Amino acid sequence: MNNFAVLPPGVSASSFTGAVDEFAHILGADYVLIDPERIAPYRKVYIPVSEDSVAPSAVLMPSSVQQIQQLLAVCNKHKIPLWTISTGRNIGMGSAAPAMRGSMILDLRRMNGILEVDADLGSALIEPGVTYLQLKNYLDEHKLPFWVDAPSPGPIVSPIGNTLERGHGYSTHQDHVYAFSGMEVVLANGDVIRTGFGPLPNCKSWQAFRAGYGPYIDGMFTQSNFGIVTKMGIWLTPVPEGAKSFVVYYAHREDLPKAVDTFRRLRLNGTITVVGSILNGLSLLGFSARRSSFWTGKGAIPRQQVDALLKQRGLPQWRLGGVVYGDDQETTIKLRKIKQAFEATSPAEVLIEGSAGIPSWGEGDLASATGKLSLDAFHILNYIGGGGVIFHMPVSAMKGRYVEQLCNMSEDILRRFGFDYLAMNWCNDRDMHQTTGIFFDQTDPARVRAAHDCFDVLMQETSKAGFGNYRCSTHYMDKAAELLGPELRAFLRSIKRAIDPNGILAPGKSGIHI
Numbered sequence: 380m381n382n383f384a385v386l387p388p389g390v391s392a393s394s395f396t397g398a399v400d401e402f403a404h405i406l407g408a409d410y411v412l413i414d415p416e417r418i419a420p421y422r423k424v425y426i427p428v429s430e431d432s433v434a435p436s437a438v439l440m441p442s443s444v445q446q447i448q449q450l451l452a453v454c455n456k457h458k459i460p461l462w463t464i465s466t467g468r469n470i471g472m473g474s475a476a477p478a479m480r481g482s483m484i485l486d487l488r489r490m491n492g493i494l495e496v497d498a499d500l501g502s503a504l505i506e507p508g509v510t511y512l513q514l515k516n517y518l519d520e521h522k523l524p525f526w527v528d529a530p531s532p533g534p535i536v537s538p539i540g541n542t543l544e545r546g547h548g549y550s551t552h553q554d555h556v557y558a559f560s561g562m563e564v565v566l567a568n569g570d571v572i573r574t575g576f577g578p579l580p581n582c583k584s585w586q587a588f589r590a591g592y593g594p595y596i597d598g599m600f601t602q603s604n605f606g607i608v609t610k611m612g613i614w615l616t617p618v619p620e621g622a623k624s625f626v627v628y629y630a631h632r633e634d635l636p637k638a639v640d641t642f643r644r645l646r647l648n649g650t651i652t653v654v655g656s657i658l659n660g661l662s663l664l665g666f667s668a669r670r671s672s673f674w675t676g677k678g679a680i681p682r683q684q685v686d687a688l689l690k691q692r693g694l695p696q697w698r699l700g701g702v703v704y705g706d707d708q709e710t711t712i713k714l715r716k717i718k719q720a721f722e723a724t725s726p727a728e729v730l731i732e733g734s735a736g737i738p739s740w741g742e743g744d745l746a747s748a749t750g751k752l753s754l755d756a757f758h759i760l761n762y763i764g765g766g767g768v769i770f771h772m773p774v775s776a777m778k779g780r781y782v783e784q785l786c787n788m789s790e791d792i793l794r795r796f797g798f799d800y801l802a803m804n805w806c807n808d809r810d811m812h813q814t815t816g817i818f819f820d821q822t823d824p825a826r827v828r829a830a831h832d833c834f835d836v837l838m839q840e841t842s843k844a845g846f847g848n849y850r851c852s853t854h855y856m857d858k859a860a861e862l863l864g865p866e867l868r869a870f871l872r873s874i875k876r877a878i879d880p881n882g883i884l885a886p887g888k889s890g891i892h893i
């Protein structure tokens with residue numbers, strides 16, 4: 380009998396040994412990972428919890444839907460929970476590790492086929508293990524005029540994993556939960572369903588028309604534990620005739636509401652069609668320098684010191700950045716309107732592409748808006764050093780006074796726990812998604828505890844003020860669900876009990892249990 384370091388909850392060693400033999404029979408022993416060294420990468424988390432508390436019991440790596448169905452039959456028999464990952468790089472939110480210790484990981488990286496690309500419609504039917512880089516390379520090799528709309532870690536992550544987490548990119552299809560059509564899903568009992576018009580034998584619109592007929596169920600498989608997604612139709616961004624950037628610098632903290640309201644008006648009237656960013660000065664600094672190179676004191680850098688640092692380095696309090704698409708004539712007209720609108724808000728400076736000093740394409744978040752893939756955003760993880768990060772991701776309506784309230788609350792709470800506030804606001808027409816990173820040294824138990832407590836307070840206080848979290852780290856999923864009240868949770872539990880009575884799929888995901 381094997382000596383497993385961790386067992387699935389409620390499963391005896393002998394039962395698990397029997398199950399592992401059955402898994403090996405289905406997949407081949409090489410694709411059933413039970414050795415601690417081979418499981419180690421799946422325990423590696425950056426969030427402020429111990430690796431042991433999220434340790435999986437084993438890892439299964441199927442290569443087909445049929446194998447997944449066979450694995451599920453074994454899991455149901457032994458009541459073994461499975462946590463599905465596509466590429467498992469949900470960094471800052473739990474990475475590849477499960478919400479429930481002892482769950483097995485179902486790693487779909489071997490299912491990495493690009494099954495079909497429709498060059499007329501700009502859609503791609505893909506499997507979970509495909510990365511944005513793989514898809515981009517395919518488009519480049521076949522000289523297809525489309526971009527992938529990737530999140531910052533695009534080269535190494537999966538369009539399916541990112542979409543299921545309702546992630547975002549930076550070009551025309553930035554809101555990924557609205558940029559796909561058609562899923563294939565394996566349910567806990569092994570049934571395979573297709574959403575939209577996917578069930579029709581010669582379907583002509585699976586990747587084109589999301590809604591299908593009857594209840595719209597695709598959303599049920601995002602941020603949930605109701606199924607294993609094995610195929611998805613992702614929408615690609617047609618390469619526009621041109622793209623030009625603009626940035627607006629604001630010198631005062633109080634300028635934020637003006638920036639937000641002006642950007643919203645320009646999005647609602649169609650001058651700007653994609654997400655823009657409003658970053659605070661400290662976040663601009665954090666992307667380029669390690670904190671210890673300009674501040675060695677303990678606790679959050681005092682506000683006056685932040686102001687002095689920004690001044691010294693010629694950085695603004697806020698930098699708003701965005702892009703417009705179209706031919707030369709269109710972009711010239713749009714940039715003129717943008718310049719006029721922002722100049723009326725008395726910023727420190729408005730720069731449109733062509734002005735000296737504007738960041739060029741290929742730099743930071745602006746590069747992502749033109750289909751470029753890089754891992755530059757990972758520089759931010761060096762801000763403190765020591766490998767710890769947890770992201771808080773609240774949403775506000777795109778109104779200046781709300782965004783300001785959220786930023787002020789977030790900053791006050793971070794300061795209370797001795798963390799700097801690196802504000803990243805992703806601005807749309809009606810909503811603003813914020814990413815607040817808490818960066819800490821994982822080797823310092825006091826800072827790990829502080830990061831944990833700070834996240835908890837951030838989530839509670841901002842939610843109570845009306846700013847919900849649109850994504851949440853594994854460890855905090857129950858609390859995030861609790862904040863939305865018992866009725867919704869009971870409804871989700873009743874669905875879970877009906878379709879997965881043994882509770883084998885991702886127990887605890889988004890706070891859903893049987």
Ligand SMILES: Cc1cc2nc3c(=O)[nH]c(=O)nc-3n(C[C@H](O)[C@H](O)[C@H](O)COP(=O)(O)OP(=O)(O)OC[C@H]3O[C@@H](n4cnc5c(N)ncnc54)[C@H](O)[C@@H]3O)c2cc1C
Pocket residue numbers: 463464465466467468469470471474475487507529530531532535536537538539540541543544545546547548606607608609756757759760885888
């Ligand atoms: C520096 C930095 C910058 C980042 N920038 C961005 C950004 O710009 N935009 C953004 O959205 N995110 C960003 N992230 C967060 C994260 O890295 C990405 O969202 C990433 O795409 C998630 O990892 P993944 O694609 O490997 O998904 P996975 O880790 O594979 O999946 C995420 C979750 O989805 C579920 N899941 C995955 N696959 C399946 C499946 N086939 N069936 C059922 N459920 C499944 C599981 O619960 C899983 O835990 C950033 C992270 C860092 C560290």
